[in-house]
Amino acid sequence: MMRKNYYQKLAFMVTLLTVLCAYQKYTSREKEPFPEVTFIADASIATHLSDFDPNTLDKDQWQKLGFSEKQTLTILKYKDIVGGKFTSKEQLKKCYAISEEKFSELVSFILLPEMTKKENSKGFKTFGKKEIMISGKFNPDQFSANDWLKMGFSERQAEAIIKYRNYLGGSFISKEKFKECFIISTENYSKLEPYLLLPAKTPENFRNFAKSNPIKSKIQYHMFDPNQLQLEDWIALGFSQKQANTIINYRDKNLHGSFKNLDDLQKCFVISAEKFQEMKPYIKLQERQQEKTDFSKTDLNTITFKQLIEFGLDERSAGSMIGFRKKLGGFVNKQQILSTYNIDQDLVQKLISVAPLNTSNVPRYSLVEAPEEWLKNHPYFKYSADKIIFYRISNPDDKKIWKLLKLKPEYEERMKLYIK
Known part of the structure; x- marks a missing residue:
């Protein structure tokens, strides 16, 4: 038994020494160079290639050419960056998602000129212009800068178009006038013209307020008080309906119902400096003797902003009181008025001691029925x-x-x- 164990141990030691010697021999030899690896194109792709226009390929078609999903997205994004269209093989080659090897494989099948025609001697390239997209008929008077951007114009072009419209007085007037906008090329105008909701010809009585325009106004002016004019009166003075509405809103809301002086009128942004000078000799602001309010007969639930100002409150106090009353649906007792924020307590105390409070029209509900x-x-x-x-x-x-x-x-x- 002991002899058997001895031979087993001896055999194990011999095996171990053999393994160690072999390992030492293997690690001590000089390292051989790594064999050169050559990548080959996918044979299935190469054999099925045919002439193609890279501007017409979608995501799936680029992937069928052997590009990964990530590479495909990069190529499509690059196409958008260069103006939405590849103009030459040279331009396509610059897309970093396409390796030189891959481009060499595809180049003979690409239906594009070798170089961009607009490439100049210095190597600077003019990318293709963004295509104008028109969804249907539209009124350019109603377009914001963002609408022009969506159509395909640049930010600078959109600003220029808006500026030109303002220069004309807030309306393009006609297709003729629209065509005169220097930023809109003849090519783009030809595309836009069928969709423009504008009269073809400029009205004979159109007045361009720019100094360079030789057209004389045919408006027959007469003395007028701008505080008395209604919508149709402003239109008769040569303003568009939209401009007339703006003037009236400015007067009634911003100036609380009246132009106090000529400066107030001149500050209205839809009235150009030239138009103001044209109207100025005919403007007569009449001092209206406003009837004084009898506050002893003025209901605190119907008293107006103007009447509060007349009583002596400043705009902040008057606005706060009217605003709180509106939220409540009406005051129920006079002490509520004194709890309004930002009011002149002393003046309001005088007011509520004089003016009556009618609560008959204040909405009241039960808890069960309240909306x-x-x-x-x-x-x-x-x-x-x-x-x-x-x-x-x-x-x-x-x-x-x-x-x-x-x-x-x-x-x-x-x-x-x-x-x-």
Whole structure:
């Protein structure tokens, strides 16, 4: 038994020494050079190639030419960058997603000229212009800069078109005038012309307010007060309907109903400097003797912004009071008015001591019947609106809902001002 074990150990040692010697011999020899690897084109692709226009290929077709999905996306993005169209083989070759080997494989099949015609001697290339895309008939007077961008014009071109429209007085007037916009090429105008919702010819009475225009105005001016003019009166003075509306809104909203002086009128952006000078000799601002408001007969729930200004409040106080009243749906007691933010407390105190308060038209509801929108928007109810809506589903009784709400007494008290 002992002899057998001895031979087994001896055999193991001999095997181990043999392995170690072989390993040493292997690691001590000089390393042989790595064999050269040559990549070959996919034979199946090479044999099926035929002439193609790279501008017409979609994602799948580029992949069938042997490009990965990532390479394909890069090629398509590069096409957009160079103007949406490859103009030469040389241009396509510069796309870094196409290796020189791959380009050499494809070049004889590409249906493009060798070089871009517009490439100059210095090597600078003019990329193809972006194609103008027209979806249907349109009125260019209503187009914003963003609309022109979507159509295919550059940001600079869009700004120039808007500027030209403003120069004409806010309207292109006719296709003739639109064609005169220097930024729109003859080629692009030819594409746009059938879709323009504009009269073909310029009206004879058109007045271009630019100094260089020799056309004389045919408007018969007479003395007028701009505070008395209505929409049709401004149109009769040569303004478009849109411009006339702008002037009226500016007067009634921005200036609270009247032009106080000529500077107010001149600041209206749709009235050009030339037009203002043309009208100026005929403008007569009449001092209107406004009837004084009898505040002892003026309801605090209908008193206007102008009347509050007349009483002595500044615009901030008057605006805050009108705004709070609107949110409440009307005041229910005079003390509410004094709780309005940003008001002149002393002046408002004088006002409420003189003016009456009629609450008959103030909306009031029960908690069960109150509209959800009213609850969510009313200053006194909006913080409890969701609870009220939830509780009244299973408890259609105002008394139970009040108990479930568990409100502070002062909150409940002011809410009940608007409860039937």
